[in-house]
Amino acid sequence: MGYGDVQMIDANGIRNDGRKAGDVRPISIELGVVPVADGSCRMKWGSNDVIAAIYGPMEAHPRKIQRQDRAVLDVRYNMAPFSTSDRIRPGFNRRSREISKVTAEALESVVMLELYPRSKIRVEIEIICAEAGTRCVGLTAASVALAHAGIPMTDLVVSVASGKINDVVVCDLNKAEDNYGEADLPMGILPNSGELVFLQMDGDLSPEEFKQAWDYNMDAAMVIHDYCVEALKTGRYPQ
Amino acid sequence: MSIPLVPQLLRSHLRELAENDQRLDNRSQFEGRDVEIEVGILGNAEGSARVRMGDTIVLAGVKFQTMTPYPDRPNEGGLMCMAEVRPVSGRQHEAGPPSAESIELSRVVDRGIRESGCIDTSDLCIIPGEKAWQVILDLFAVSDDGNLFDAFALAGITALRNAIIPQEKFELGEDRPLVVSKTPIMCSYQRVGGRFIFDANGREELGGDERIHITLGDDNHVHSLQKGLKGAFTAAEFTELMEEARKKGEELRNMVHALEGGN
Numbered sequence: 001m002g003y004g005d006v007q008m009i010d011a012n013g014i015r016n017d018g019r020k021a022g023d024v025r026p027i028s029i030e031l032g033v034v035p036v037a038d039g040s041c042r043m044k045w046g047s048n049d050v051i052a053a054i055y056g057p058m059e060a061h062p063r064k065i066q067r068q069d070r071a072v073l074d075v076r077y078n079m080a081p082f083s084t085s086d087r088i089r090p091g092f093n094r095r096s097r098e099i100s101k102v103t104a105e106a107l108e109s110v111v112m113l114e115l116y117p118r119s120k121i122r123v124e125i126e127i128i129c130a131e132a133g134t135r136c137v138g139l140t141a142a143s144v145a146l147a148h149a150g151i152p153m154t155d156l157v158v159s160v161a162s163g164k165i166n167d168v169v170v171c172d173l174n175k176a177e178d179n180y181g182e183a184d185l186p187m188g189i190l191p192n193s194g195e196l197v198f199l200q201m202d203g204d205l206s207p208e209e210f211k212q213a214w215d216y217n218m219d220a221a222m223v224i225h226d227y228c229v230e231a232l233k234t235g236r237y238p239q
Numbered sequence: 240m241s242i243p244l245v246p247q248l249l250r251s252h253l254r255e256l257a258e259n260d261q262r263l264d265n266r267s268q269f270e271g272r273d274v275e276i277e278v279g280i281l282g283n284a285e286g287s288a289r290v291r292m293g294d295t296i297v298l299a300g301v302k303f304q305t306m307t308p309y310p311d312r313p314n315e316g317g318l319m320c321m322a323e324v325r326p327v328s329g330r331q332h333e334a335g336p337p338s339a340e341s342i343e344l345s346r347v348v349d350r351g352i353r354e355s356g357c358i359d360t361s362d363l364c365i366i367p368g369e370k371a372w373q374v375i376l377d378l379f380a381v382s383d384d385g386n387l388f389d390a391f392a393l394a395g396i397t398a399l400r401n402a403i404i405p406q407e408k409f410e411l412g413e414d415r416p417l418v419v420s421k422t423p424i425m426c427s428y429q430r431v432g433g434r435f436i437f438d439a440n441g442r443e444e445l446g447g448d449e450r451i452h453i454t455l456g457d458d459n460h461v462h463s464l465q466k467g468l469k470g471a472f473t474a475a476e477f478t479e480l481m482e483e484a485r486k487k488g489e490e491l492r493n494m495v496h497a498l499e500g501g502n
Binding site for chain 1: 281282283284287294296298300301302304321323325326327328329330334375377379381382383384408441
């Protein structure tokens with residue numbers, strides 16, 4: 001089946017999981033899920049289940065990776081073998097490498113690396129269960145885990161994707177929508193300034209559709225930011 | 240790196256504690272940490288479990304693939320057990336290809352399950368000589384505060400005992416439970432401060448010597464043994480550990496069975 005062949009939205013604009021176009025899937029956040037780490041966060045988002053753990057700042061070795069004026073961020077995004085419908089063979093692949101790279105660059109934009117010259121901060125993102133949008137969940141969870149580790153940052157990064165299905169722009173695509181969708185626009189947003197530190201897109205969006213997807217992401221990021229702040233204050237969201 | 244600059248300090252501290260029959264976290268010599276087991280926690284796995292022992296947390300997920308049976312065993316499927324100790328689980332764990340330690344880990348856990356005969360591989364045959372189920376057990380460390388061996392083995396057998404063969408997805412009929420007839424349990428002991436203790440935590444592992452892993456089946460039959468790290472032990476010591484493993488194994492086995500509603 002190709003694009004648009006599967007009807008995912010009914011006549012009343014209700015999606016296959018009962019959401020309206022601008023709704024985000026249910027989210028829960030728990031801190032301290034990796035007790036041996038310096039900071040950690042488990043984020044469940046729809047059926048996604050993601051763990052982010054922080055180690056550091058620590059000595060950067062080998063020495064050639066050290067920077068005299070700042071810390072280096074060592075970010076790894078990885079999908080556990082049992083996280084998807086078909087088992088994934090362990091090990092790095094091109095996809096996880098790219099996601100690790102853009103996630104690192106998004107986080108480098110907010111972490112105050114200049115405070116820790118010559119050191120390294122490790123950010124480990126593990127996808128335990130995947131259901132569309134894992135890069136967004138991973139990036140958001142990593143920023144919450146960094147805050148939990150007490151690493152100075154200028155802002156959190158909240159990441160969310162909108163896309164298009166059956167010619168309707170919708171926020172936060174689920175698995176079925178992602179499989180049959182016509183476009184996907186993930187963004188990483190700094191809630192306090194409204195700036196972006198992460199942006200990707202694939203598919204086909206008209207200028208109007210693009211504007212709508214952009215606005216959905218901006219609005220959703222503010223809501224998700226509130227969840228993250230609540231979790232950081234009390235250790236979990238919802239209570 | 241968290242390896243202390245002067246590990247001798249830790250070692251002498253552990254020796255002092257052992258001489259007074261004490262441990263770092265006030266446990267007795269053969270007392271394990273509290274064990275929590277949850278099942279069915281991974282939405283995309285056909286069987287799953289999470290085990291927590293103190294600050295050690297592991298996940299186990301079961302997936303199924305179809306395989307061509309081996310020519311010498313045309314009527315049998317297969318079991319594969321893989322353990323990953325990724326850098327998420329501790330600052331001492333580096334990224335990269337599997338370390339010798341994590342390969343040892345998966346092989347010892349694999350042997351305990353395989354050799355107990357708890358999975359009847361002939362029950363995994365779909366078309367003799369052509370198609371059979373391969374059961375893949377993936378073990379994943381979330382947080383390593385010592386004794387990943389026992390945590391992995393416990394999570395592994397629990398996940399297998401709760402696994403469903405996804406026959407519908409492969410258009411091979413209705414889904415059915417994987418038949419697991421036994422419950423092999425691993426108990427690991429490490430020499431710390433001169434004596435063997437059960438369920439070493441991360442600090443005890445760091446300052447400890449040789450370790451012994453014992454996997455016992457339902458009738459206390461021995462299914463796998465492994466001695467790891469530098470050190471020598473006596474026959475008398477081993478006899479005592481076997482006796483302890485029988486007691487502890489029974490306790491843990493009952494715990495796994497209780498999750499299944501008294502099986």
